[in-house]
Amino acid sequence: MRWADGFIAVDWGTTNRRAYLIGSDGRLSDEMEDDQGILAVGKGGFDRAVAEIKGRLGDRPLLMAGMIGSNRGWVEAPYAPCPAGLPELAASLKWVVRDHIAIVPGVAYDSGDAADVMRGEEVQMLGAFADGMIPPDALVCHPGTHNKWVKMEDGRIASFRTIMTGEMFNLLREHSILADLLQEPANTGAAFEAGVRRGLEGDDLTAELFSVRARVLLGKRERSDAASYTSGLLIGTDLRIGLRSAPDGEVVVMGRPELTGLFAAALRLAGHEAREVDGEAAFLAGVRHLAELVQ
Structure with missing residues (x-):
């Protein structure tokens, strides 16, 4: 079984998993997505979960990234240290089954008092560079549950910082005194912009x-604006932290379009140009280039 004949790439997160069948021509030929993230599968269930993917997409080599390689996943894949590019990731793959099933290691930043880790986003960052979606030197904002601000240098991940913006919003929406006010979807209107400026x-x-x-209780703001204002407030605070290392110039915003749109709008309010990059396209570019390196 050869990687050149096609393979399956899996972006396996905490709550969801997405698997893609890449043909011998490098094109996406099939895919699946479900809620079977690592927490749903649990220790002891990964052999069966991997068999499900193969049963759906075929018996092909597997390249997996994300939380599947964490200490709560299937097999722990030690982090590659910064600075890290695609060659460093390929050299540090954790082989579950030699030449057949591999897990991308993730990346760690450790400098002085600074300490940070990522799993999954590194494939998108480096894939976007390898496919010419972003320049070799760039500041990348990757919104999500744990938003990443990544400094790219010469096509490698040089340093990064994580901000728990997405998780904070979800906790507020599900468990806080604000929960009943945050059920509406956030949009980029006037309330969102006011929140961004405040943040x-x-x-x-x-x-x-x-x-x-x-x-809202005192009639100073409409109830329907609460979610958008709160989202803007958290994103504005996120930007205030993330932009400290690069106060001027373009910022690449990479991830799911519904999130990149919010962050791009906030960045423009902050006086920055924003280049949006689709995270799924970047992930697919990254796994294709990694597969070429292991053939």
């Missing part, structure tokens, strides 16, 4: 979050 300028996030409810 960019202020340093009182936890106090401002409570005021979201108070303003």
Whole structure:
């Protein structure tokens, strides 16, 4: 069984998994997506979960990325240190079954007091560079549950910082006193922009979050605007942190379009050009280039 004859790439996260069948011509020929992330599968269930993917997409070599390689996943794949490019990832693949099933290692940043890790986003970053979607030197914002701000240098991940913006919004929406106000989808209207500006300028996030409810109770803001304002507030705070290392110039925003659109709008309010890159296309580019390196 040869990688050149086609393979299956899996982006296996905490709550979801996406698997793609890549043909011998490098094109996507089939795919599947479900809610069987690592927490749903659990220790002891990964052999069966991998067999399900093969049963759906065929008996092909597997290249897996994301939380599947964490200490809560199938087999732990130690991180590749920064600076890391595609060759470093290929050299550090964790082989579950030699020449047949491999897990991408993820990347770690360790410098002085700074310490950070990523799993899955590295494939997108490096794939986007390899396919010419982004320049070799760039600041990349990757919104998601754990938003990443990544500094690319010479086509490699040089450093990065994680901000828990997406997880914070989800926790507020599901478990906080604001929960009933945050069920509407966020959009990029006036309330969102007001939240972004407040996040960019202020340093009182936890106090401002409570005021979201108070303003609605006192009739100072419409209930329907609460989710958009809160999203903007969190994203503005996120940008205030992420832009410290690069206050000027273009920012690449990579990920799911519904998230990149929000962050791109916020970046423009902050005076930055924003280049949106589809995360799925970048992931597919990354796994194709990694597969070429292991053939």
